[in-house]
Amino acid sequence: xxLVGREVTVELKNDLAIRGTxxxxxxxxxxxxxxxxxxxxxxxxxMLSVRNCFIRGSVVRYVQLPSxxxxx
Amino acid sequence: MSTEEExxxxxxxxxxxxxxxxxxxxxxxxxxxxxxxxxxxxxxxNMILGDVEEIVTTVEIDDETYEEIVRTTxxxxxxxxxxxxGVILVSPPLRTA
Numbered sequence: 001x002x003l004v005g006r007e008v009t010v011e012l013k014n015d016l017a018i019r020g021t022x023x024x025x026x027x028x029x030x031x032x033x034x035x036x037x038x039x040x041x042x043x044x045x046x047m048l049s050v051r052n053c054f055i056r057g058s059v060v061r062y063v064q065l066p067s068x069x070x071x072x
Numbered sequence: 073m074s075t076e077e078e079x080x081x082x083x084x085x086x087x088x089x090x091x092x093x094x095x096x097x098x099x100x101x102x103x104x105x106x107x108x109x110x111x112x113x114x115x116x117x118n119m120i121l122g123d124v125e126e127i128v129t130t131v132e133i134d135d136e137t138y139e140e141i142v143r144t145t146x147x148x149x150x151x152x153x154x155x156x157x158g159v160i161l162v163s164p165p166l167r168t169a
Binding site: 057065 | 102118120122151152155158
C-alpha cells in the first residue's frame with residue numbers, strides 16, 4: 001500500500017496543481033515529486049522546466065491519490 | 073460485557089470516529105465543501121476521502137448592477153488526501169444532498 005512510486009496530483013493552497021511521481025514524504029508531510037508537470041500549463045507557466053520538486057507540507061491543500069484500482 | 077469502553081465517545085475526535093467508512097460533509101476554508109466517504113483521519117483532521125465531490129463557491133459582483141452572482145463549481149475525485157489545516161467542520165451529510 002506504499003504510494004511511493006505512484007502518480008499523484010498535489011493541489012496547493014495557491015490553486016497550482018502539480019502532477020508527478022511520489023518520491024518521498026517526511027514527518028511534516030513535505031513531499032518530493034519527480035517527473036513533474038503543472039496541470040494547467042497555460043495558466044501557470046511558472047514551472048515549465050521544473051522536473052523534480054520539493055513541496056512544503058503546509059502549502060498543500062489536497063493530494064489526489066491513485067484509486068485502489070491502481071492508477072488515475 | 074457491561075463495558076463498551078472501546079466505542080466510548082469521550083472527546084470531539086471520537087465523534088468523527090463514529091463516521092469512519094460513512095459518507096461525510098466537510099466544510100473547508102476558501103468557500104469549499106467536500107462530500108465523500110471517510111476512510112481515515114488523524115488529530116490534525118488530515119483526512120483520506122473516497123469518491124469525493126468538491127464544491128467551490130464564488131461570488132461575482134456585476135460591474136454595472138452590483139448584483140451578486142453566486143456560482144458553484146463541482147468536480148469529483150476518486151481518492152483524496154485533505155490536509156487538516158484547511159478543515160473548518162466535519163459532519164454527516166446534510167439531508168438536502
